[in-house]
Amino acid sequence: MVDADQRIVEFDHGAEVLLCFPRERALGRLCYEVVRGGDRAGSPVCGPGCPGLAALRGGKLRAAVDLHVPAHGRPERLACRLTALPEEAGGAVVSLTPRGSRGGDQRSVAPGPGSMTDDLAALATVMSALAGSPVEDGLQHALELVREATGADVAELFLTEPSGRGLVLTCHAGTFRQAFTEELRFGLGEGFPGRVLASGAPLFSRSLQDDDRYLRERVKEAGFTAYACAPLHHAGKVVGSIGVASRAADPAALEHAEAFLRLVGAPIGTAVQAAFSQQLAATANVPANTAPGEALVLLLEQMIAAADADAGEVRLLPVDQGSPPGGGANLGAEAPACLPLRTGRLTDCPVLGEGHGVLRCGRPASWPTQCRAGRASAGHRMCVPLEEAGAPIGVVSLWQRHAVPLPSKDLVKVETLAVAAGRLAAQVRAAKRVGHPGHPEKGEPAPALVGGGSQQPGATLGAGVAQGAPRVHVRCFGPFRVWLDGAALLPQDFGRRKALTLLKVLIANHGRTVAGDALIEALWPGANPATKTSQLHVLVHVLRKLLEAEESAPASGAALVVTEGDGYAFVGSGAWIDKAEFRTLAAAAVRARSAGRAEEAIAAGEAAVALYRGDFMEDEPYADWCWQERETLRETCLEVAGLLAGLLGARSGWERAVRHLRLALRLDPLREALHRDLMHALWAGGRRDEALHQFILCEELLARELGVGPLPETVRLADRIRELPGPG
Numbered sequence: 001m002v003d004a005d006q007r008i009v010e011f012d013h014g015a016e017v018l019l020c021f022p023r024e025r026a027l028g029r030l031c032y033e034v035v036r037g038g039d040r041a042g043s044p045v046c047g048p049g050c051p052g053l054a055a056l057r058g059g060k061l062r063a064a065v066d067l068h069v070p071a072h073g074r075p076e077r078l079a080c081r082l083t084a085l086p087e088e089a090g091g092a093v094v095s096l097t098p099r100g101s102r103g104g105d106q107r108s109v110a111p112g113p114g115s116m117t118d119d120l121a122a123l124a125t126v127m128s129a130l131a132g133s134p135v136e137d138g139l140q141h142a143l144e145l146v147r148e149a150t151g152a153d154v155a156e157l158f159l160t161e162p163s164g165r166g167l168v169l170t171c172h173a174g175t176f177r178q179a180f181t182e183e184l185r186f187g188l189g190e191g192f193p194g195r196v197l198a199s200g201a202p203l204f205s206r207s208l209q210d211d212d213r214y215l216r217e218r219v220k221e222a223g224f225t226a227y228a229c230a231p232l233h234h235a236g237k238v239v240g241s242i243g244v245a246s247r248a249a250d251p252a253a254l255e256h257a258e259a260f261l262r263l264v265g266a267p268i269g270t271a272v273q274a275a276f277s278q279q280l281a282a283t284a285n286v287p288a289n290t291a292p293g294e295a296l297v298l299l300l301e302q303m304i305a306a307a308d309a310d311a312g313e314v315r316l317l318p319v320d321q322g323s324p325p326g327g328g329a330n331l332g333a334e335a336p337a338c339l340p341l342r343t344g345r346l347t348d349c350p351v352l353g354e355g356h357g358v359l360r361c362g363r364p365a366s367w368p369t370q371c372r373a374g375r376a377s378a379g380h381r382m383c384v385p386l387e388e389a390g391a392p393i394g395v396v397s398l399w400q401r402h403a404v405p406l407p408s409k410d411l412v413k414v415e416t417l418a419v420a421a422g423r424l425a426a427q428v429r430a431a432k433r434v435g436h437p438g439h440p441e442k443g444e445p446a447p448a449l450v451g452g453g454s455q456q457p458g459a460t461l462g463a464g465v466a467q468g469a470p471r472v473h474v475r476c477f478g479p480f481r482v483w484l485d486g487a488a489l490l491p492q493d494f495g496r497r498k499a500l501t502l503l504k505v506l507i508a509n510h511g512r513t514v515a516g517d518a519l520i521e522a523l524w525p526g527a528n529p530a531t532k533t534s535q536l537h538v539l540v541h542v543l544r545k546l547l548e549a550e551e552s553a554p555a556s557g558a559a560l561v562v563t564e565g566d567g568y569a570f571v572g573s574g575a576w577i578d579k580a581e582f583r584t585l586a587a588a589a590v591r592a593r594s595a596g597r598a599e600e601a602i603a604a605g606e607a608a609v610a611l612y613r614g615d616f617m618e619d620e621p622y623a624d625w626c627w628q629e630r631e632t633l634r635e636t637c638l639e640v641a642g643l644l645a646g647l648l649g650a651r652s653g654w655e656r657a658v659r660h661l662r663l664a665l666r667l668d669p670l671r672e673a674l675h676r677d678l679m680h681a682l683w684a685g686g687r688r689d690e691a692l693h694q695f696i697l698c699e700e701l702l703a704r705e706l707g708v709g710p711l712p713e714t715v716r717l718a719d720r721i722r723e724l725p726g727p728g
Contacts, residue, residue, distance in 0.1 A: 002031045004090025004725055006053065018078070018096055020071055031094070037067030037080065056084040056092055057722040059692055061122055061148040066099075083118040086128035090688075090725060093121040122149040123264055129689070130271040136171075136409070138275065141693060143173040143242075146264065150257035152244035153224070156180060157232075158193045159240040159272070159412040162419050165356055167193045167241060168411045177405060179218035180245075184359060184408040191215040192229040196241045202230040202265070204258050206251075223247045226254050230261035232269030239273050276413065296424040297488055300396060303417050304479075305613070307382055307410040309398040311479070316386070316394040316425055349383075352392040357384035357415045361407050380407050384418045388426040396421060472547055472560065472575040477582070477633075478614030480504055484547060498523050499542040504617060506561065506570035508626045510577055515567040522625045540568060548574075579633060582611045586640050598647050605644045609663060612637045638664050638671075645677060654685030670705060672698065676714050683721045691721050 001010035011026040011034075019034065026034050032046035039045050045067055055063035065080045077099045082092040095118065122145070129142040139157065147155035154174035158167035166187040172180055186194035192203050192214055205211045206226045214220070214227060229243040242265065244257055296314060304312040350371065351358055360371050361380030371381070386394035396418055400407075473483040482489045482503070494500040505522045506514065520532045523539075543561050562569055585608035592601035616630040617623070641664040648657040661678040668674065675698035682691035695710070695718040702708050710718075 001085075001093050002053075002091045006031050006048070006050065006091075008034060009091070015096060018071065018076075018098070019069065035067065035069055035080075035096075037065075037069045037078070039066070040068060042068075052080060052082040052094075053092060054722070056082060057692065059689065059696060060084070061125060061145045062118075067096075081118070083121045084125050085121050086124045093118055119149070119260055119263055122260075123267065126264060127267055127271055130268065130275060135275045137690075139171050139272070140173065141690075142268070143171050146242065146260075147173045147244065150228075150244045150260050151249065151253050152228075152246050152257060154180060154245040156243050156245075157240060157272075158186070158243075159276075160197060160238060161356055161412055162416050163356060164188070164197075166190070167197055168357075169406065169408050170240075170412060171409065172406055174245075176219070176222050176224075179222045180216065181406065181408075182216045182218045185356070185411075186215075192227060192243060193241045196229050196231050197238050200231055200233070200238050202228070202258070202262055204228045204254075206254055208245075219245065225249075228254070228258045228261050230258075230265045232272060233266045234269040234273040239269050242268060276416075294486070296421055296428060299417055299421045299424065303396060303414050303421070304398060306413045306417060307398050307400065308404075309382070310401045310619075311399045313397045314386070314394060314421070314425075315397075316429060317392065349395050351383045351385050351395055355385060355387075355392075357382065357411050357418075359383075359407050359411065380404075382407070382411060382414060384411075384415050386418055386422040386425045388422060388429075393422065393429060394425045470574055470576040474507055474575060474577045475613070476507060476577065476579045476616050477612050479619045480507075480617050489546075494546065495542055496539060499539045499546075502536075502539045503543055503547075503570070504620065504623075505625050506568060507577065507579075508617065508629050510570050510580060513564040513567040513569040515565075517566075519568065522623075578611050579616065579629075582608050582633070583636070585611070586636050589640055589643060593643055593647065598651070602644060602647050605640045605647075608640050609637060609644070609660065612663075615667075634667050638667055638674075641667075642674075642677070645681065649681060649684065652684075654681050657681045658685060658687075669701060672702065672711055672714060675710075676717055679714075679717055679721065680727065684727050686726065688721055688725065692718065695721070 001008070003009050008026050008029055008031050011021075011023045013023075015021070015026070016023050021034050032044075032048070032050065035046050037044075037046040045051065045065060050065075052063040052065045061084050063082045065082075067078045067080050068075045069078055070076075079097045079099050081095045081097070085091050085093065126142045126145045126149070129145055130138050143155045143157055147153075152174070154172070154176060156169060156173070157171040159170045160167050166185055169181065169184045183191065186192075186197075188194055189198045192205075195213065196203050203213075204227070205214060208214055208225050208227050209220055211227075219227075224245045224247050226246045226249055227243060228245075229241055231238045232240040232242060242261060244261065246254065246257070249257070300312050300314045303309075359380060359382055380400055382398045382400070384396050385392045386396060396414075398414065471485055475481045491497065491500055494503075501523060502519065505519060516533065516536060517529045520527060520529045520536055523536070524532050540561060540563075544559075547560050560570060560575055562571055585604045589601045589605035589608060592598075592604060612633075616633045617626045620626055641660040644660045645657040645664075648654070648660070658678065658681045661674060661681055664674050665671070665678060675694060679691045679694045679698075682688070682694060695714070698714065699710055702710060709715075
């Protein structure tokens with residue numbers, strides 16, 4: 001075993017005999033001084049630039065090198081196999097195996113199955129990868145390492161649904177993705193994952209083509225011949241399964257893959273459960289005094305974020321037979337029509353009968369009729385039931401505009417959030433049952449600003465707002481949302497669709513007067529202003545009637561939409577707007593940093609980026625009237641994120657610095673300087689393998705999107721990270 005500096009820290013009796021070198025002299029020495037390996041021509045291979053260790057530092061789990069070493073008075077050909085140790089320790093487990101004389105088999109050695117020591121080292125490295133942040137990246141990295149450790153063509157991970165009724169494909173590593181996504185969910189006892197869930201025991205097949213237990217026919221058609229599936233255990237329960245598939249593998253390799261899965265099942269299960277539990281606990285963070293209706297909409301918002309969806313809806317069943325629908329809300333961009341949701345006839349929704357989350361994507365021929373009617377030309381729906389004591393009481397439906405490679409990756413996360421949403425939905429329906437439809441139950445606090453002060457508002461299915469708080473709350477970051485007196489306004493509440501668009505245009509120019517002709521061009525592109533002036537006046541009247549109290553007047557300061565000359569402006573103290581709050585906090589952070597008040601700058605900066613839930617009015621991606629504002633606000637967020645990363649890094653707060661740099665990269669993934677900053681922050685935070693992985697991502701992204709390679713300074717930083725355990 002060697003450390004990160006290539007010094008020998010363990011040297012067993014077999015190595016002593018093979019290399020004719022005493023253990024006491026080997027310990028602490030550089031490995032290449034002891035092994036002294038070369039190639040067939042006698043040129044040195046062992047040295048500071050060891051090709052095997054270079055491969056490990058580049059992100060590989062295992063590597064192998066052919067060596068010719070002087071031993072027993074003659075050259076000995078050895079296979080040198082290396083298995084990476086976790087980044088915290090660095091170094092590798094090295095095994096040397098004789099391969100015969102120079103005249104023997106001259107084929108290069110491959111990093112094949114290792115010993116138990118190698119496998120334990122591999123397991124430690126996999127577990128280290130699982131500790132990466134964010135969870136999804138760590139999971140993908142760990143699964144790639146499992147695939148490499150087993151020599152399989154494909155590795156996949158299923159997570160058990162909260163109900164325990166089935167498992168969902170959550171992560172895939174390797175090729176033939178379309179074949180392996182033929183079925184995204186297996187019920188209890190169905191297929192290999194379902195059988196493993198039911199029995200809690202591993203399941204293997206070395207003749208997959210003839211195995212009726214394996215249900216994905218496209219995988220068989222792709223030529224796969226072997227599949228191994230093992231349970232992921234945590235606290236005595238099966239929390240998922242991990243599987244590997246091979247197209248051609250010798251019996252020894254298959255036997256090793258099966259043994260390795262048995263070895264990793266429990267530790268990976270515990271690590272995955274802990275990672276997702278921590279992430280979900282942070283996500284489902286609804287203040288304790290939040291009204292049930294408000295909390296339900298907040299959870300819907302979190303489900304949209306968890307699934308990276310463009311829109312979401314929640315609809316509740318009627319409280320009693322013959323009653324009107326039990327309420328609901330929709331957030332985000334307008335989704336394709338869904339008949340049960342739009343008509344309120346939730347009893348027609350097939351999800352309620354299935355009792356688990358479903359995905360509607362791809363060709364609709366096999367979809368239920370009700371779902372086909374709402375199919376979009378692209379993207380997919382994710383629908384999950386809300387339950388009370390096992391009985392359905394509502395539905396959450398999320399819609400994603402663009403298709404993704406693995407649409408099921410977030411389904412279990414959303415189903416877990418739906419458990420909490422079901423409890424809140426039951427409280428909302430209980431309030432209606434006792435005769436207070438849409439309002440908090442007696443004694444329950446009225447909805448107010450979440451967290452108080454200048455934080456962003458919550459939404460509610462009920463009504464009411466804390467005394468003295470602004471009547472109107474507007475969120476522009478992410479999907480556009482408006483609350484009036486604590487109640488979320490739906491598009492239909494505006495009466496006319498263009499009234500909502502007019503509000504968006506005025507908010508985009510908050511505090512500035514927009515000429516009437518400019519408003520007409522935004523609402524009716526290309527129209528003659530003279531023919532639309534009266535319609536514009538009608539829309540302004542609709543907005544004022546909806547948003548302003550009857551007693552409001554321009555002189556009182558409570559008016560929101562005011563006339564100035566031949567134009568209009570959204571002004572007044574009766575509204576809270578997230579972009580205005582964002583700008584105030586961002587400016588405060590910059591001022592505090594300039595004045596040397598780091599703590600104050602960090603507090604203001606983190607409050608600002610917390611408001612940035614997505615790009616400005618992202619449900620208007622093609623509107624010219626908000627494009628410039630969107631770019632300006634994005635640049636401001638990038639500036640604040642960079643400011644935070646610098647201040648936190650100077651105080652060794654690398655974990656928080658990494659979080660802000662990842663946000664910045666989501667906003668501008670092609671900004672190479674951000675990749676360098678993130679690489680440095682990961683490296684300084686003791687996560688060197690993730691830093692190198694980030695360099696690989698940067699390299700691939702630049703090549704794919706721009707057709708260029710990284711700048712020399714980025715390459716130099718990657719070289720330093722490979723060479724040194726930390727910035728020092």
